[in-house]
Amino acid sequence: MNNIVLPGRAGHAGEAGATVHPPEVADLIVAYIEQLGVEYVFGVPGGAIEPLYNALARSARxxxxxxxLARHEAGAAFMADGYARETGKIGVCCATSGPGATNLLTGVACSYDNGVPMLAITGQPALPSFGKRALQESACTGVNTLGMFRHCTRYDTLVSHVDQVESKLVNALMRASKAPRGPSHLSMPVxxxxxPIESMVPSYNLRSLLHRPALVDDALVRSLCEEIRQAGRTVILIGGGHSCGESIEAIIKLAEMTESCFVTSPDGKGLINTRHRLYRGVFGFAGHQTADQVLQDEPDLILAIGTTLGEWTSGAWSAAVLNQRLVHIDSSEDHLLRSPMARLHVRGRIRSVCERLIEMLSEAKLSNVSQIGLKNPDYMLHERDKFVSDASPIKPQRLMRELSRLCPSRTRFFADAGNSTAWAIHYLQPHDRRVARQHDYAARNDGGKRRKGDAGWLRVLMDFAPMGWAIGAAIGCARGNPKCPVVCITGDGSYLMNGQEISVAAAEQLTVVFVVLNDSALGMVKHGQRLAGAEPTAFELPTVDFRMQADSLGIPGHIIHSPEDMEALDMAAIFSRKGPTLLDVRIDGEEVPPMSLRMKTLGSAQ
Incomplete structure (x- = not known):
């Protein structure tokens, strides 16, 4: 085969002086990734995936x-997850065969259960060695990783012939991108x-293939419009993720048109301004009494928009939501299956449904609407003492207040599984923010400018929630948008699992502040045992000076004992420097996180 110059962009001539190399299948895969606008592939190399790394090296030049380069394959998948959430693009991660693939599995499963688009590529030994006990063989004749991925992917296949590469790769990208979104997996023999291939120019135009249609059932939306017109009082429950993120201006406009109070699921809190006059708090895990109350007061209509209605997002399947006053609006059939009692199901792209509904309501007369939402209540009033406490060690509630106050307005917060999630969902309340234009429907729709990522200022996991996710996801977010400040709130248990990934932020010079809640315990386990009257066992962790560990990696760190220590930090300098910073926060470990809903579900609260 004649050597050709790799193009600078898919389908375009290469730059003068570019490295000459015969194109391979791996180069074609990278060309498709480039066509998507994806700039980074997160992973750990190995022999079976080496050709892909060679192609990435040529691409980088x-x-x-x-x-x-991640430090662990699970971290690579978490980074791809965070990158996808921030950019709206597909997150791409890769690993070698055998243990590389199985290490990747947890991060892929996480993206599956949270609807994050991802392409996972894993290596295999050469096809002729299948069944011969090749090193790290993970095909059907070895440790069958293909079978493992089948249960947590939207698309999962082994590429066994060169002629399959393009069609299977395009199928994988399409399945990852379209509802229900999630990860696709390609198992690639080395x-x-x-x-060799004749050309690395893609045969397919991904832009048209991945286009998401409007999907609006006009008759159903008209029925919903009539329901709203007849309702005296409507409450809106806003979910999280990409579907609600791209629709949030329309959702808030709908709430304002109908004077409807709104609450959010835990993962939806980051999409809204917590000081909006109609906001009544988080409903579900680590939620607020005001949110429970507005639903318990039996409104005429409940609009659940883009929410899974799983354990954490439905208040543990609360009858306050799951009743015949419910209208469930979603693009996912899986989500709609969880609300068979609903008065009405409206399936379609949420943004399109809400925009069409706004048009119809603009033409209608809303004579029955009650003027209720004149003032945003203080939904943390009953816990104000902890929120403003000057005690040392610092109360987790006070720490959330200080982070809300001290971090820049554009900060993305990632909260890890466990107590970190509970404290953040309940207490984080940024002060300035994203208020003037975030919910300006007219401004957002003039010129057709749309969000690309999920746009949330707070990002947490629902359902499948692995410890350490936030560490990698925060790095992936910062890599995708390096101009945006990122804060990772994690526990000492999660950090001991995945804290090595902080060195990736250092190597990439990414501005991420890692806030480690240090109480020498697996906090949610400890408090769960106490609340359940269970044996106090297996929650103790060693006392660790995480600042010293950060220092060993060349990363500046600070130990925080009190609110005064937080005040003494030069946050402007921390967020202006290139590279990560670690805050080792010695919290009051006796403070019980808002986890009563979880205890209720487990049936073990005392």
């Missing part, structure tokens, strides 16, 4: 997609990856 010409300004195309490049690799980001000899397929390094197979």
């Amino acid at each position: 010409r300004g195309g997609p490049r690799h980001v 000899d397929i990856l390094r197979s």
Whole structure:
């Protein structure tokens, strides 16, 4: 085969002086990734995936997609997750065969249960060695990783012939991108990856293939419009994720048109301004009494928009939501299956449904609407003493207040599984923010400017919630949007699992502040045992000086004992420097997080 110059962009001539190399299947895969606008592939190399890394190295030299080296494959998947949430693009991660693939599995499963688009590529030994006990063989004749991925992906396949590469790759990208969104997995034998090809120019135009149609059932939306017109009092429950993120201006406009109080699911809190006059708090895990109350007061209509209605998002399947006053609006059939008692199901792209509903309501007369939402109540009033406490060690509630106050207005907060999630969901309340234009429906719709990512200022996990996710996801977010400040709130247990990934933020010079809640315990386990009257066991962690560990990596760190220590930090300097900072926060470990809903579900609260 004649050597050709790799193009600088898919379908375009290469730059003068670019490295000449015969194109391989791996180069074609990178060309498709580049066509998507994806700049980074997160992973850990190995022999079976080496051709893909060679292709990424060639790509990086010409300004195309490049690799980001994770410290563990699960961290690579978490980074791809965070990158996808921030950019709205597909997160791409890769690993070698065998243990590389199984290490990746937890992060892929996390994206599956949280609806995050991802492409996971894992290596395999060469096809002729299948069944011969090749090193790290993970095909059907070895440790069958393909079978493992089948249960937590939207698309899962082994590429066994060069002629399959493009069709299977495009199928994987389409399945990852369209509702229900999630990860796709390609298992690639090393000899397929390094197979020569005539051209690395993609045959398919992904922009048209991945386009999401409007999907509006006009008759259903008209029925919903009539329900709203007849209702005296409507409450809106806003979910999280991409579907609600791209629709939030329309959702808030709908609430304002109908004077409807709104609450959010735990993962939806980051999409809204917590000081909006109609906001009544979080409903579900770590939620607020005001949110419970507005639903318990039996409104005429409940609009659940873009929410899974799982344990954490439905108040543990509360009858206050799951009743015949419910209208469930979602693009996912899986979500709608959880509300068979609903008065009405409206399936379609949420943004399109809400925009059409606004048009119809603008033409209608809303004579029955009650003027109720004149003032945002203080939904943390009953816990104000902890929120403003000057005690040392610092109360977690006070820490959330200080982070809300001291971090820049554009900060993205990632809260890890466990107590970190509970404290953040309940207490984080940024002060300035995203208020003037975030919910300005007219401004957002003039010129057709749309959000690309999920746009949430607070990002948490629902359902499948692995410890350490936030550490990698925060790095992936910062890599996708390096101009935006990022804060990762994690526990000492999660940090001991995945804290090594902080060195990736250092290597990439990413501005991420890692806030480690240090109480020498697996906090949710400890408090769960106490609340349940269970044996106090297996929650103790060693006392660790995480600042010293950060220092060993060349990362500045600070130990925080009190609110005064937080005040003494030069946060402007921390957020202006390139590279991560670690805050080792010695919290009051006796403070019980808002986890009563979880205890109720487990049936073990005393």
